[in-house]
Amino acid sequence: MKNFEKGQCMEYKILDKDNIVEYLYSIDSIKAYFSNDSLEVAEIGDGNLNYVFIIKSQSDPKKALILKQAVPYLRCVGEEYPLSKERMTYEIRALSSFAQITSEYVPKLYDTNEQMSAVIMQFLGEHIIMRQGMIEQTVYPKFAEHISTYLAQNLFKTSSLHLDSTQKRALIDSFNSNTELCKLTEDFVFTFAFMEHETNDEYSHGHEIAQELFSDMQFKKEVLALKYKFMTQNDALIHGDLHTGSIMLNEKETFVIDPEFAFVGPFGFDIGALLGNLTMSYVSHIALGSKAEYPEWIINTIETILVEFETKFLALWNAQEESSLITDGFISEVSLQEYKSEFMVQILRDSVGFAGCKMARRMFGIAGVADIREIEDKAIKDKAITITLEIAKRFVKNNKKIQNIEEVITIIKEECQ
């Protein structure tokens, strides 16, 4: 009996070791890739949300692909925590959009199937999750260059500064119903981690620094303003969860993975996620007393990413003759450049604000970062948490006053002295 018919009309079925090979060989591009070799299938156990399989050719283990499938619940908890499998629809669409614009930073896609909530893509066997690499103090000399290009290209080319109004609205359409994952961000990045809540880490209960954060009303007022921006500002297609756990890399290559939180949202959110997570890694190494070269590399990387993002984004914008926003002949070149500068400062401000939310919510919220939460020495861990929160609070409370990148770097350095 055939379980899988060719094409996109197949009925959803959870894949497992018993039926996965049949599924793979029902797809022409996969057949072609493996030339009908016998296949070895192994489940990778560490996916939080989804099932992930490595598929290797038995005769040539270098031939390998990844299959990722969403199930209608949270994989790491089980069927009692339902989460619609359609999240994979948005991941597929985002991977395809980003791959079209920056193919070198997105795993090669071999097959995508929205009905099956499944994607088959390049196996990144020689790359490591960036968060892990940074805990191990690995330097990635090309990373700032790669990720600033990724951000500038994808944010610019999916915005109203590039697309015409019809294209932009079609893009909004494709991602507008990613409600469930946007709601997770609204709840867990902007809300629950800053108040007494059952989902918070037990470390927060009765912890003095947590109490101080929860009662900082100026901080919370700004968090509301940033949350509102997240909910209502549709600048560009964003990854939506661009922390160092969503990046796989080595010294030569960088890949951005897992964009299931993607939607058309504010420019600053992805930049902020990256800024916040790199800053937390920096703080962890300062607190741990790691050799100075490593935190120095991190802070230089942060600065380079922000500077290069701005340069590249502006270069794309200057190369753009007309757009739905700017009509040829509307405004003088001098005034247009002023407008663009103010626009870039606004992106920086939003990025800093979002970075602050992202950092603070990692301290006591449901999802910690290994860089800090796994520090074993309590005094060092508390020091890292304290510094992170001081930076986060300054980022959030002062985001509207930030004028340039130097000020951002200064805040980080001052709090680490």
Add this chain to the structure above:
Amino acid sequence: MKNFEKGQCMEYKILDKDNIVEYLYSIDSIKAYFSNDSLEVAEIGDGNLNYVFIIKSQSDPKKALILKQAVPYLRCVGEEYPLSKERMTYEIRALSSFAQITSEYVPKLYDTNEQMSAVIMQFLGEHIIMRQGMIEQTVYPKFAEHISTYLAQNLFKTSSLHLDSTQKRALIDSFNSNTELCKLTEDFVFTFAFMEHETNDEYSHGHEIAQELFSDMQFKKEVLALKYKFMTQNDALIHGDLHTGSIMLNEKETFVIDPEFAFVGPFGFDIGALLGNLTMSYVSHIALGSKAEYPEWIINTIETILVEFETKFLALWNAQEESSLITDGFISEVSLQEYKSEFMVQILRDSVGFAGCKMARRMFGIAGVADIREIEDKAIKDKAITITLEIAKRFVKNNKKIQNIEEVITIIKEECQ
């Protein structure tokens, strides 16, 4: 032969005197309304975009309805200016949404049919288009009260301050493809009227004041920022074209009509349209030397609308326990009130900025306002244009600095002295 089958699945057909009665009597609610009377049908010739018919019962002329149908071109120009008839889809959806929230300010809907791009509604026989009424110096004592309720209720209840994330995204979905009419606003409200353009009124060619406006780069830089906000900020369902020509009223009742430009956009856009158009009427009466009572009534009306909008919007917000933005227990009451105050100032700032764009674009752009463009005396007309532009420029250039409603009123009064 039957031309119209019952129900929503009928094929689109342009209605005319010959087939309209058959269409009307294919609809149960219309049959019931007219109880099978003989009908008298007359086309109203003054629709710019659409065909509009009055349908009256021959035996009881008090029984009357309006039928409005969109054709796939601009009615006032003809088939050589195509404009998709699906604009009526958005008008129907907006009328239905606004009627659900504020039924007393929306014509009663008897039948809507997206396939036929047609709506059948209450005939407003005892009401006049507000722009005309104001040119004739008619006072509408209930207007400020009515329209501030209309604005507060509709803007609040279609925003993320009231809807949950799923409802808000569904609302965005319903209006997201109203691209064509949003594009008209982008082009004609924010762009062409501020530069040399073939669509501008001939009055602009070589006109000194026009040249001055077209070369005011600080003004244009702010216009770009406001245009970008119009294109990317999805606060609430807005009417999209709320000038005094979209309001029909008398001393007792107020109705808002023609929401074909509706989409989920910035809070300040409808308030700004109204502020701008009332201000232009005020300026016209000052320039014309009308008896002081009338402009005084207008300026008081403007102030009351802005004050009452804020009061009513905040009252709705304070009555709202939780929302997708604000979780119970997240922030102290004092800080929440501060946040809300800042939020209201931001709405006011945006409203003032949009009002300035709306006013300035009416001076030399494709669509003038009768209040000013039809002034026969050239000196008086130029005076009205000059004052309007001075107010418009101050509104646009200073929108980000506005702190309260008094400042707005002061700007208008100062320029009219």
